[in-house]
Amino acid sequence: MDFEDTKQEAEYRANARAFLNKNAKPRTGKGMLYRAAHATEDVLGEARDWQKKKHAAGFAGITWPKEWGGQGLSAINQVIYDQEEAQFSVPRGIYEIGLGMCIPTVCTWGTQAHRDRYAVTALEGKEVWCQLFSEPAGGSDLAALRTSAVRDGDDWVINGQKIWTSGAHYCQYGVIVTRSDFDAPKHKGLTYFFLDMSSPGVEIRGIKQISGASHFNEVFFNNVRIPDSQRLGKVGDGWKVSLTTLMNERFTIGGRAGVDVDEFLELARGIELEDGPALKNPTVRDKIADWYVASRGLKYSHFRTMTALSRGDTPGPESSIGKLVTGPKLQNMSAMALDVLEQGGVITDPEVAPMAALFHQTLMTSPSSRIAGGSDEIMRNIIAERVLGLPADVRVDKDVPFNKVPTGKGGT
Amino acid sequence: MNFDFSDDLKLLKDEARKFLEDKSQPAVVRRVLEGPDGYDKGLWAEMATMGWTGASIPEELGGVGMGALGLCVLAEEIGRSLAPVPFASTMYFAAEALMAGGSDAQKKAWLPKIAKGACIGTFALAEGPGKATPKRVRTTFRNGVLNGEKLPVPDGSAANIAIVVAQTDRGIGLVLADLSHAGVRRDHVETLDESRKQARLTFANVPGELLGAAGDGERLLATIEQRAAILMAFEQVGGAQRCLEMARDYALERYAFGRPIGSFQAIKHKLADVYVATELARSNAYYGAWALSKNAPQLALAAATARVAANEAFWLAAKENIQVHGGMGFTWAFDCHLYYRRAKVLAVANGSTRLWKERLVTELESANAPG
Incomplete structure (x- = not known):
């Protein structure tokens, strides 16, 4: 039992570190990894330059097959690179959805011509992709989506609305799943495409979040034409293709997920309560212990996952618990942080609030970590069904034509 | 890795x-x-x-x-x-203390x-309800003999030797005693889990030998508690895992309202939470095992983390196992209560969650764990 790299892993890590040392600045202090509220042209330019460098050095598409222009290496190489990159201040995030989910779907279901045209261009950072899945009526129940695709000659005509689309305003391409048959049961009437985001009829509007920032968009489709040659999979097989996209969600190992015990300790050391520093208060100490146990439990679970990857095994179910543990922890920790600030806890002015209002920001961003990418409730269902083998929920909409499925007030 | x-x-x-x-x-x-x-x-x-x-x-x-x-x-x-x-x-306490x-x-x-x-061994620390801190221990070891009363002592009636925590002229000491001596009186004491019985041990001029150097008792006690906490965490993880499986199996076979109760989200989400707690406890126990095997400087923090996670996971799994079994889980005939008893006994056997959380944060205050 040890935490050492194998010889090959150590070499790979050394190469990654050498590349990063030469090309990037180490992260200083405890800077958070929040995505910029508004992806300005400067931010996007830096991200493009960085992706180009990574590609040139062979650190892009690490796990992609060589036929797609990738490195053909294993998941452990990706984990090692990510661990090293996390120690540097580099523009991350804008390529993750495209390279992690969209392009692998295009390559899996598309033609050789598609692979040749789109894969390397995306890997070099020249084109950014987004994922157009969720809809106002289809969130956790993704397959309830209603955006329609109607065949017209060599094209399909798309009408409807997508939501929660990260980066839609700076992406050149997107993958979209639509409903092509409203008479078929929910999962059977879907068809999957990719499209040029500058197509006429595509309208993008930012969504203002409770934190005040706008990371997501609504995307409206008004008679948008997509050539049939950009269909991925057969007509009606859109659900199957969507699963490829969803299964390609990256391993989120080794990265920091916002504030943690270290930051809370820093806060609790500096705040005075009625009986001395907050760090000496029994109630506060009880909570710190809880968060530490959860945080370390996750960290060591990641070590177990890495061990499986290092052997070339598929990670066990222990890798599925991260989001479910981290989301509530972020929210509870930030709430407790404001509690120990007592009446002064209301102040969000970063000049006045401790630690530049880090915990206040977390309070307002943490609800999304319990919803995005599978809500807490969906994650529990996944664990119960796929890990514990409990039965799936009763599906009242199964085998019913989609247009006969009850929708309540949310439907149209 | x-x-x-x-x-x-x-x-x-x-x-x-x-x-x-x-x-x-x-x-x-x-x-x-x-x-x-x-x-x-x-x-x-x-x-x-x-x-x-x-x-x-x-x-x-x-x-x-x-x-x-x-x-x-x-x-x-x-x-x-x-x-x-x-x-x-015998193994987590007596043998570890001797080694x-x-x-x-x-x-x-x-x-x-x-x-x-x-040879069956045991460890005698507690002196009745409440916490036997080094200051509060009343059992004495002076002039080579033990005097006092220890309660409860796990496996106290069966043990051949005990490591007894006692006051010496130089603070507390860990004293090795052969329990076959005539000055040892053993009385069974009724406890929550009679599947591992415990006893009241009374010492009247019982010869003993100090473990380690004089004045070294507190450090030795802390080390033994830490090592035992990690070993016991594995027992607790094993118990929690079995409770989860029992609850899952029952949820699959028991029908209500025309469907297996395991298809209701109230049950599924409960068991998902038990799964998460058990996995966190298992991973923390693994790290403890590493620290134990290397006698790493992180041992104290690793032990506290493993202990807290394991206490909480086994307790959660044991009580929710009864809950999923409904009324049947409350009957003597079903096995749920065997785990419920063991979970609570292990949770206080070597320091409660409250105590180890305090130790954990004390460790964090002095230094953040490397790695």
Whole structure:
């Protein structure tokens, strides 16, 4: 039992570190990894330059097959690179959805011509992709989506609305799943495409979040034409293709997920309560212990996952618990942080609030970590069904034509 | 990264599971729970024959020399099967204390006997309800003899030797005592979990030997508690895992409102939470095992983390197992209560969650854990 790299892993890590040392600045202090509220042209330019460098050095598409222009290496190489990159201040995030989910779907279901045209261009950072899945009526129940695709000659005509689309305003391409048959049961009437985001009829509007920032968009489709040659999979097989996209969600190992015990300790050391520093208060100490146990439990679970990857095994179910543990922890920790600030806890002015209002920001961003990418409730269902083998929920909409499925007030 | 047990130890674990599924069935646990015996003598003897009581003891002292990691995998299976044997008292406490603080003569006198299964050991700290802090311990060790009362002492009626925490002229000391002496009185004390019985031990001028140097008692006590916390965490993880499986199996076979109760999200989400707690506890226990095997500087923090996670996971799993079984889970006939009892007994056996959380944060205050 040890935490050492194998010889090959150590070499790979050394190469990654050498590349990063030469090309990037180490992260200083405890800077958070929040995505910029508004992806300005400067931010996007830096991200493009960085992706180009990574590609040139062979650190892009690490796990992609060589036929797609990738490195053909294993998941452990990706984990090692990510661990090293996390120690540097580099523009991350804008390529993750495209390279992690969209392009692998295009390559899996598309033609050789598609692979040749789109894969390397995306890997070099020249084109950014987004994922157009969720809809106002289809969130956790993704397959309830209603955006329609109607065949017209060599094209399909798309009408409807997508939501929660990260980066839609700076992406050149997107993958979209639509409903092509409203008479078929929910999962059977879907068809999957990719499209040029500058197509006429595509309208993008930012969504203002409770934190005040706008990371997501609504995307409206008004008679948008997509050539049939950009269909991925057969007509009606859109659900199957969507699963490829969803299964390609990256391993989120080794990265920091916002504030943690270290930051809370820093806060609790500096705040005075009625009986001395907050760090000496029994109630506060009880909570710190809880968060530490959860945080370390996750960290060591990641070590177990890495061990499986290092052997070339598929990670066990222990890798599925991260989001479910981290989301509530972020929210509870930030709430407790404001509690120990007592009446002064209301102040969000970063000049006045401790630690530049880090915990206040977390309070307002943490609800999304319990919803995005599978809500807490969906994650529990996944664990119960796929890990514990409990039965799936009763599906009242199964085998019913989609247009006969009850929708309540949310439907149209 | 190789954060896992070796193939040899995994093989040992598989063999241990098969053996215990056969020899430590709930009926065996119940026989001890409902009967006068302190433990299952036949099961204990077979474990010794297989080398389990020598797992962590070096070969030159008659053991198998698998180190702490061997003990960890056995502990998990023992926890899973609720084996009614004095394994924890003997191996996590007495043998660990002898190895950590014993002189060569003390080790040679007792460890080979423990390894052979010819000696049951225990650890005597508590003196009734409340916390026996080093300051508050009233049992004394002066002029080479022990005087006082220890209550409760796990496996106290069965044990051949005890490591007794007592006041000496130089603070508390850990005193090795042969319990066959006429000055030792043992009385069974009724406890929550009679499948591992406990006793009141009274010492009247009982000869003893100090473990370690004079004045070293507090440090030694902390080390033993930390090491035992990690080993016990594996027992607790084993117990929690079994509770989760029992609840899952019942949720699949029990129907209500025309469907398996395991198809209701109220049950699914509850069991998902138990799964998460058990996985966190398992991963923290693994890190503890690493710290134990390397005697790493992170041992104190690793032990506190493993202990808190394991206490909470086993308790959650045991109580929700009863809940999922509904009224049947509240009956003597179903096995849920065997785990419920064991979960709570283990949760206070070596310091409560509250105590270890305090220790954890104290460690964090001095230094953040490396790695």
